[in-house]
Amino acid sequence: MTKFFDQYGTKxxxxxxxxxxxxxxxxxxGFVIALILGILLSRVPKISxxxxxxxxxxxxxxxxxxIGVLFLYLGMVPLTVLIALTVYAxxxxxxxxxxxxxxxxxGYKEAAKGCGMSSMxxxxxxxxxxxxxxxxxxxxxxxxxxxxWAVLASMIGLGGLGDFIYIGVSTNNNILIIAGAIPSAVMAxxxxxxxDALRKKVIPKGLRGERA
Amino acid sequence: xxFELVWEHLYIVLAAVIATILLGxxxxxxxxxxxxxxxxxxxxxxxxxxxxxLALLGMIMxxxxxxxxxxxxxxxxxxxxxxxxxxxxxxxxxDPAIKEAARGMGMxxGxxxxxxxxxxxxxxxxxxIRIATVTAVGVAVFATFVGGGGLGSIIYRxxxxxxxxxxxxxxxxxxxxxxxxDAVMSLxxxxxxxxxxx
Numbered sequence: 001m002t003k004f005f006d007q008y009g010t011k012x013x014x015x016x017x018x019x020x021x022x023x024x025x026x027x028x029x030g031f032v033i034a035l036i037l038g039i040l041l042s043r044v045p046k047i048s049x050x051x052x053x054x055x056x057x058x059x060x061x062x063x064x065x066x067i068g069v070l071f072l073y074l075g076m077v078p079l080t081v082l083i084a085l086t087v088y089a090x091x092x093x094x095x096x097x098x099x100x101x102x103x104x105x106x107g108y109k110e111a112a113k114g115c116g117m118s119s120m121x122x123x124x125x126x127x128x129x130x131x132x133x134x135x136x137x138x139x140x141x142x143x144x145x146x147x148x149w150a151v152l153a154s155m156i157g158l159g160g161l162g163d164f165i166y167i168g169v170s171t172n173n174n175i176l177i178i179a180g181a182i183p184s185a186v187m188a189x190x191x192x193x194x195x196d197a198l199r200k201k202v203i204p205k206g207l208r209g210e211r212a
Numbered sequence: 213x214x215f216e217l218v219w220e221h222l223y224i225v226l227a228a229v230i231a232t233i234l235l236g237x238x239x240x241x242x243x244x245x246x247x248x249x250x251x252x253x254x255x256x257x258x259x260x261x262x263x264x265x266l267a268l269l270g271m272i273m274x275x276x277x278x279x280x281x282x283x284x285x286x287x288x289x290x291x292x293x294x295x296x297x298x299x300x301x302x303x304x305x306x307d308p309a310i311k312e313a314a315r316g317m318g319m320x321x322g323x324x325x326x327x328x329x330x331x332x333x334x335x336x337x338x339x340x341i342r343i344a345t346v347t348a349v350g351v352a353v354f355a356t357f358v359g360g361g362g363l364g365s366i367i368y369r370x371x372x373x374x375x376x377x378x379x380x381x382x383x384x385x386x387x388x389x390x391x392x393x394d395a396v397m398s399l400x401x402x403x404x405x406x407x408x409x410x
Contacts, residue, residue: 060346060390061354063366068371072379135304148264155371165270169357174274181267188262 008179011130014162016183019160022150023191025208026082027143030089034142035135037090038097039123044108045102064147071156088149096138100131129204136199140192142195147188161187166206218385221362222279225348225357226386227391228287232344234291237337240299241325249282253296261293265322265351269358278359283352290351298340335404342397363389 041048066084074080102129112122154162164180167173222239239257243250260268270287275284306329314328328336357366370378 021313057387057391059386060350061383062350062364062367062386064353064367064371065379066380068367069376071371072374072376076314133260144262148266151264151266155368165266166357169270169273175269177274181264184261184267188261188264 007161010012011071012179012183015159015161015163016182017183019147019150019153019162020187022085022153023143023146024025024159026085026150027089027146029086029137030142030146031139033086034090034093034138035097036208037139038094038101038135039128041094041098042101042186045129049097052095055091055095059095059157063088064155065067067152067156076157078158078198080156081150081158085146085149088096089146092136092141092145093135096141097131097135100126100134103134104130129202132202132204133199134201136195140195141200143191146190147184153183214327217361217363217366217382217387221349221355221364221386221389222358222390223354224283224287224362225345226293228284228348228352229341229345231284231288231346232291233341235288236295236340236344237299240296240337241290241303241330243296243300244303245321245325250270250300254300257293257296258386260289265290269354273358280355280360282305282358283355283360283362286354286358287348289350291348293338294338294343294347295337298343299337302336302340303329305336306332335401337405338397338401342394342401345397346390346394349386349393353386 041051061101063084066087067081070080072082074083105113106128108130109122113128117125150160151162153160154166161180161184164176164185167179168176168180234362245254248301265286268289269282272286272289276285287374308331310328311324314324319328351364352360353364353367355362356368363382367379367386370376370380370382
């Protein structure tokens with residue numbers, strides 16, 4: 001065991017950092033894009049009726065294809081991985097933002113209007129906070145997917161924990177597989193728990209009693 | 213592109229889904245019957261789904277070696293969550309009055325489960341199976357990395373030889389498969405829910 005860490009310790013650490021960087025950057029970018037698109041789409045339900053099913057169809061494309069196709073156009077640069085992962089991160093968050101905003105009951109919106117809020121105020125102070133638990137749910141899904149797909153970065157030679165899994169699988173070296181698999185599993189589970197904690201925080205105060 | 217790969221993919225997905233149902237249904241029922249087990253079971257299947265697919269397959273490969281069996285086991289572990297959770301939720305959400313009535317008629321726990329509770333929970337369980345199936349189609353792409361074949365191999369090869377047509381043909385067959393499964397199963401689902409309302 002100590003021999004393994006002497007040999008691969010720094011490399012493993014680097015791989016974990018690279019992996020985490022890919023995940024955090026693309027999820028953050030994806031979150032911002034998805035939030036904006038989701039809000040825009042929820043304002044025009046007529047168009048969204050056609051857009052949302054299309055998005056669901058795109059979601060069935062596996063991440064490997066995004067990375068593969070972009071690789072052919074952009075080549076072996078980290079940007080390829082980041083764009084592919086960002087695009088993939090957008091879908092679940094976008095969908096949840098949209099449904100979350102749409103599911104805000106009409107009564108609340110009416111009440112907000114009755115209080116004299118502009119539609120912007122109503123969005124920021126009433127609708128978004130109410131939709132937040134749903135949006136964070138999408139964020140959790142995206143994050144977990146992305147940790148999983150970031151493994152593929154090594155398919156096009158760009159590091160991350162996938163390196164260990166790949167080399168392990170192709171050389172039949174079980175220790176390397178485990179060395180890549182366990183940190184990525186721990187990363188996914190850890191980020192999932194972190195977001196769960198965040199979700200509890202963002203539930204509006206007035207709703208906390210009901211849910212518990 | 214050959215049809216064989218499509219069949220191979222389908223075979224892996226179907227085998228995994230059937231095994232998932234056979235394993236997930238009892239687990240969901242167990243979680244419902246045994247209060248103490250329910251936290252452990254739901255937590256475990258939740259964690260299993262969090263583990264990256266390739267990592268999970270890699271770890272299973274350490275034990276079972278490369279091949280289809282590894283892929284199918286991986287897919288089963290990965291798709292357990294929706295089936296177990298929906299079985300549990302479906303059983304929990306049944307109107308308590310109906311359960312009372314069944315007990316009042318002198319039905320035993322087992323009889324009640326088979327003849328009253330499971331039929332009522334079935335639409336919800338089916339929804340879980342649908343979600344599991346569609347997810348499995350996507351995750352089965354990873355089969356190619358552990359020697360399981362399927363549509364993933366054509367996409368992977370396409371990326372390596374930089375052949376766009378190969379990638380696209382693989383991707384489109386995959387999307388078509390996922391959408392087809394989803395469409396057919398949501399039709400059945402709608403019928404089930406309508407029957408329930410009657």
